[in-house]
Amino acid sequence: MNRLIVVSNRVNPPSGEGDESVGGLAMALAAALREYSGLWFGWSGKTTPEFTGQLNIEKVGGVTAATVDLEETDLDEYYNGYANKTLWPLFHYRNDLAAFDRSYGEGYRRVNCRFADTLAPLIEPDDLIWIHDYHLIPLGRELRKLGVKNRIGFFLHIPWPAHQVFINLPRHRQLVEAMFDYDLVGFQTAEHQQAFEEYVLSEAGGSQPEPGVLEAFGRRVEVGAFPIGIDAEDFARLLRNSRARRMRDLMTACTVFRHLIVGVDRLDYSKGLEERFLGFERFLTENPDMRREVLMLQIAPVSRESVEAYQQIRERLDSLSGRINGAFADVDWAPIRYVNKNYRRDELAGIYGAARVGLVTPLRDGMNLVAKEFVAAQNPEDPGVLVLSRFAGAARQMPDALLVNPNSAEEISDALKRALAMDKAERIRRWSALFETVQREDVTAWRDAFVQALAGQKAQAPALAS
Ligand code: ADQ
Numbered sequence: 001m002n003r004l005i006v007v008s009n010r011v012n013p014p015s016g017e018g019d020e021s022v023g024g025l026a027m028a029l030a031a032a033l034r035e036y037s038g039l040w041f042g043w044s045g046k047t048t049p050e051f052t053g054q055l056n057i058e059k060v061g062g063v064t065a066a067t068v069d070l071e072e073t074d075l076d077e078y079y080n081g082y083a084n085k086t087l088w089p090l091f092h093y094r095n096d097l098a099a100f101d102r103s104y105g106e107g108y109r110r111v112n113c114r115f116a117d118t119l120a121p122l123i124e125p126d127d128l129i130w131i132h133d134y135h136l137i138p139l140g141r142e143l144r145k146l147g148v149k150n151r152i153g154f155f156l157h158i159p160w161p162a163h164q165v166f167i168n169l170p171r172h173r174q175l176v177e178a179m180f181d182y183d184l185v186g187f188q189t190a191e192h193q194q195a196f197e198e199y200v201l202s203e204a205g206g207s208q209p210e211p212g213v214l215e216a217f218g219r220r221v222e223v224g225a226f227p228i229g230i231d232a233e234d235f236a237r238l239l240r241n242s243r244a245r246r247m248r249d250l251m252t253a254c255t256v257f258r259h260l261i262v263g264v265d266r267l268d269y270s271k272g273l274e275e276r277f278l279g280f281e282r283f284l285t286e287n288p289d290m291r292r293e294v295l296m297l298q299i300a301p302v303s304r305e306s307v308e309a310y311q312q313i314r315e316r317l318d319s320l321s322g323r324i325n326g327a328f329a330d331v332d333w334a335p336i337r338y339v340n341k342n343y344r345r346d347e348l349a350g351i352y353g354a355a356r357v358g359l360v361t362p363l364r365d366g367m368n369l370v371a372k373e374f375v376a377a378q379n380p381e382d383p384g385v386l387v388l389s390r391f392a393g394a395a396r397q398m399p400d401a402l403l404v405n406p407n408s409a410e411e412i413s414d415a416l417k418r419a420l421a422m423d424k425a426e427r428i429r430r431w432s433a434l435f436e437t438v439q440r441e442d443v444t445a446w447r448d449a450f451v452q453a454l455a456g457q458k459a460q461a462p463a464l465a466s
Contacts, residue, residue: 077107279412
């Protein structure tokens with residue numbers, strides 16, 4: 001079996017069984033690396049005054065982690081700059097928030113070169129290399145320049161935007177050309193794949209000799225949709241643990257005679273939190289009889305705090321949640337509980353399990369794993385209802401959720417009303433269909449489909465079709 005090298009901006013394998021602090025994706029990648037006896041390469045999370053290229057290699061929970069420190073300027077220009085101030089907003093249709101600064105582009109290229117220089121000596125001839133996400137789009141190209149001939153795949157976790165949005169990026173052609181140094185490029189959904197194809201065909205003079213294959217810039221690349229899932233088996237295990245149960249009981253106890261509506265998101269403008277609060281405010285205004293019957297819990301740990309747009313969204317949410325609570329609260333009840341803390345995965349599972357409605361309304365999202373975690377955590381005999389944005393990648397696989405336009409307070413309000421009034425038979429029917437998909441198209445199916453396609457074996461088509 002080939003060795004697998006996974007590359008991502010950050011490297012965070014779980015320290016062992018029972019480490020519930022890291023995300024589901026990290027758990028899944030770590031499991032793949034143990035299976036393929038591979039290596040996980042990326043940034044250590046530390047900075048040094050000057051880049052040394054020195055590798056830190058350690059074994060964490062059975063996974064070999066190879067990391068490198070970066071300079072402070074690298075962090076400013078590559079990570080906070082090009083990745084999070086340029087690509088992230090643009091790829092989430094927020095051209096108004098995208099900053100185009102030459103130094104960011106230079107930093108992005110420099111760090112990708114540094115990663116390539118440090119990684120190349122570790123690569124053996126039969127290794128499969130799997131690069132993750134928008135931070136590292138040009139890494140394949142830099143490795144090729146150093147003579148790496150291995151099969152290299154790239155997976156984009158965020159949306160690939162529509163053609164007219166993407167061309168707002170200065171030097172967009174260069175970024176796309178770099179993607180033709182991969183053997184395989186994976187997207188979350190067929191829609192993102194099609195947007196990429198449209199660019200290649202109409203803007204780069206490329207062709208599509210057969211479905212799933214593109215030719216341009218004198219090269220050929222395979223493309224496909226590989227919708228990521230959660231680790232459904234591990235999630236079922238989490239639900240049974242005592243912390244999850246304690247948390248579920250606690251949440252049930254503090255919402256007696258009330259319905260819990262839950263949202264869990266990184267505090268990010270792409271997640272539609274402001275619009276969600278406004279939708280909930282409208283629900284409270286239009287349904288005075290239901291006011292005291294609901295409690296909305298929004299968990300939103302702060303992220304990317306050094307980026308100004310994130311400070312601003314945080315301030316707006318602080319004030320909006322205060323305003324709504326001020327307008328509607330009573331001595332013994334407040335409609336919104338807004339929490340900026342991180343929770344362990346088992347605690348989150350318990351919280352989802354106590355909720356009657358999962359409110360997942362990003363304005364744009366590559367996939368959205370919270371929607372799948374919410375479904376996985378429900379009690380089959382009395383499940384809650386998922387209200388899901390039609391602009392989350394997950395919406396394609398989850399038509400049995402109540403799909404809404406996240407920009408519309410009216411649609412959010414109506415969906416909440418419908419979810420809270422839904423009878424048990426309908427809730428069970430919808431949930432069963434969703435749960436079946438969440439289990440079947442889980443993270444292992446995603447990982448195996450990608451790795452098999454990268455290895456040149458036939459991918460398992462059904463999981464890729466959505
Ligand atoms: P994210 O934008 O981070 O991921 P998402 O898919 O929802 O979005 O994943 C978030 C993860 O963080 C979930 O597993 C969730 O449980 C966890 N999380 C959120 N809030 C938390 C809290 N307070 N405490 C602890 N954990 C918390 C990017 C893309 C997505 C894509 C994923 C995976 O933006 O579209 O689905 O990668 O490809």
